[in-house]
Amino acid sequence: MATSGVTAEGGRLQARFQVTFEAFSLDVDLDLPAQGITALFGPSGSGKSTVLRCLAGLERSGSGVMQLGDRVWQDERRGLFVPPHRRSLGYVFQEPRLFPHLTVAGNLDFGYRRTPLAERRLGWDQVIELLDLHHLLARRPARLSLGEQQRVAIGRALLASPDVLLMDEPLASLDLQRKREVLPFIRKLHDELDIPVIYVSHSLTEILQITDTLVLMRDGRSVATGSLHTLCGEMGLSDYLGEMAGAVIETRIVGHDEAFGLSTLRFAGGELLVPQQTAAVGEALRVHVLAKNVGIALARPDVATSFLNVLPATVAAIEAPQPGRHTVQVKLDIGVPLLASISRKSLHTLQLRPGQSLYALIKAVSLAQEVGYEQTH
């Protein structure tokens, strides 16, 4: 497996950019772990891609500072700006941007041959195998599907042995079918290589499947940064997450019930029943429980309910009601954080208060394993 020599292993990626474009200003201050996958998430026009371009040095801001581990790539106070080709980074663009005049092998070799031997951290064969590119090597990019092209683009970036891999909505140009084809490879990057990845996306379903750290972007600002689990269990982010607000829970499959077509998932606070999974017993599964799919009951509705998942919970915190919104978020503790979105009327009727014991009714559990997943009831 790859060993990272000079990388910022255990280090951090720190950056501060202030740029004003014609109709848009960017003002971000980032301090991210230089490991795992970090997602920049926000709506179109929130400045995610611009941040990535600044990190790569493709945009130069008048007052930018950027540092990966102990290597400073930009510090405008000292007039320091390392151009992109000296930054040892990989960039996967939204469109594959393969060089049409070269074969797949030629594309892969482009960055590889320009990487000094001493800096090579990934082997040619290793990358070809990881991304399953062997049968494509002799072909021209024009003769590949978009999904295949994007896989080649990822391989091409990896073969330049980057110390950080920047990915700008690498799945956005692909249809659902192709997304399903490429996403597992990105997950493999995470599992098998120790290259930090900064991943830009406006699709929370994508992010939920692969990321460890989340940065919420809005109007050119980074409004919240934290681990995926912490942020998704936070109240008051529904402005940014919308319908997708809800806790992310790590589970493991502990059993299948063939007769009812169900699988049992165990998590730190108990068990969840979900429609039967194809994955084998023992495998890890990340689930997303949307706040809007969690209800609250003061007493255990033992018999009189069709809900499969009724879990004892305590109220951890209650969001202050926002004017003009009919729901509030309640943070529950079921061994792990769980968010519920209930109406203000229910809040009033139930007289909820922090520390109170009650029951969480989970109407649906989304399985983060599927791209563009449907909620399963």
Next chain:
Amino acid sequence: MELDLTPVWLTLKLAAVTTVILLIVSTPLSWWLAHTQKRWSAVVEAIVALPLVLPPTVLGFYLLLALGSNGVLGASWQALTGASLVFTFSGLVIASVLYSLPFVVQPLQNAFTAVGRAPLEAAWCLRASPLDAFFRVIVPLTRRGYITAAVLGFTHTMGEFGVVLMVGGSIPGETQVLSIAIYEHVEVLDYTTAHYLSAGLLLFTFVVLLMVYGFNRRFPAHGH
């Protein structure tokens, strides 16, 4: 009848030298025009395009003044080399470069614009320096533009008449190019020689253009 081929060789030499200089000069110029955001780049574009529409005699007249021993270019050249620019091969080269500039700049500029910055950025992020990226990615991707530019520059220089006449005159072996020679043969009613030279020029130009268009048809631009 003995056919004097000196004007033919002189013309080919002039066209070749001019084309080489034009490709070198036009590459950065076209690149800048294709990528700049500056408003006054329109002024540069207009100046470059002038020879397309200006009567060659007008261009030739001003060049004659500039290249003359009292002109800006002529005086500094004379101070540097001791030689005159007017009625010399060097003067012809300078005149031809200006005259054929738009025919090389425009195809290159179009090609650079069509390719855009995207492949360049991809190359930079793969450890390629700006020059490396230009020669390994941009040049291959704009190959058609370069071929078109070179051929147009070459053939257009071969066909020039007015500017050459004004700046170079008609000194055999020095400035008497093909078009001038044909004109002079016609003037003395030597239609046979004029025929040979004209038909030769016509055929040559046609074959060159045919090869280019055939090539561009067989090897379409990448990815389009």
